[in-house]
Amino acid sequence: MKVLAINGSPHEQGCTYTAIRLVADELEKQGIETEIVQVGKLPVRSCIGCRACKEGKRCVFDDIVNECIDKSKDADGILLGSPVYYSGIAGSMKCFLDRFFYAGPYLHYKVGAAVVSARRAGTVETFQQLNNYFNLRNIVIAPSHYWNEVHGSNAEDVMKDEEGVQIMRTLGRNMAWLLKMMEYGKNAVPLPEQEEVIHTNFIR
Ligand SMILES: Cc1cc2nc3c(=O)[nH]c(=O)nc-3n(C[C@H](O)[C@H](O)[C@H](O)COP(=O)(O)O)c2cc1C
Known part of the structure; x- marks a missing residue:
């Protein structure tokens, strides 16, 4: 099994990477491979709402986004990491x-x-x-015993945040458990019935 991890920080070995690494270590202990893609340093274009992708085409900006969509085809799970910038997702990661x-x-x-x-x-x-993206794509969210946060200005600080480090370990183990549950259960329990999606724009 494989997890695609997206690092939304511009720092290759910074705090977000450290948090992702802690989760990945637990996944790897259980035989689950992790590929970390760093997007936080890239000049990622924002969505222009052209809807070409809704007509079956790839995103018109053929960059890291299309690469990661391809990678997601054979991934069993996805791990998103972002530093907090002004109380929100860092810019490149949001785009x-x-x-x-x-x-x-x-x-x-x-x-x-x-x-x-x-x-x-x-x-x-x-x-x-970050969780908002999962909720509208029928993605099953793995939990930990607290919100998945670490604190610090560099990787060393993060490793001193004992509670944060433990939250990441728990998350890694829970994610591995859920991945295995879903893999082993998929033949026994069929996916829920899918309805055609209705879009109403709140008017009728
Ligand atoms: C532009 C910018 C905005 C930031 N905004 C916040 C913030 O709102 N709250 C906070 O606690 N830290 C803020 N920080 C600090 C980073 O979130 C923090 O150092 C983070 O752990 C860095 O992660 P990284 O090493 O993976 O880049 C900000 C840093 C930058 C560069």
């Missing part, structure tokens, strides 16, 4: 996620989890924002 979740991905009824890193505040808002 990435808007396009990634609008144009793809192939993750329905797979497992998702989000982690955030902040020096001090805005973690819960950012965590909620």
Whole structure:
């Protein structure tokens, strides 16, 4: 099994990476491979709402977003990580996620989890924002024993945040457990019936 991890930080070995790594270590202990893609340093275009992707085409900006949509095809789970910027998702990551979740991905009824890193505040808002992407794509969210946050300005700080480190370990184990449950259960329990989606724009 495989988890695609997206690091929304510009820092390759920073706090968000450390949080993702802690989760990935637990996954790997259970034989689940993790591929970490760093998008936080890239100049990712924002979604322009052209809807070409809704007509069966790939995103018109053929970049890391399309690459990750392709990677999501054979992933069993997705792990999103973002540093907190002004109490929200960091800019490049937000642009990435808007396009990634609008144009793809192939993750329905797979497992998702989000982690955030902040020096001090805005973690819960950012965590909620990341989870919003899972909720409207039928992605099953793995839990931990607290909101998935670590604190610090660099990787060393994060490793001193004992509670944050433990939250990540728990998340990794829970994600592995859920991935295995879904893999072993998929032949025994069929996916729920799918209805054609209704869009009403709140007017009628
Ligand atoms: C532009 C910018 C905005 C930030 N906004 C916040 C914030 O709202 N709250 C906070 O606690 N930390 C904030 N920080 C600090 C980072 O979220 C924090 O240091 C984080 O752990 C860095 O993660 P990284 O090493 O993965 O980049 C901000 C940093 C930057 C560069």
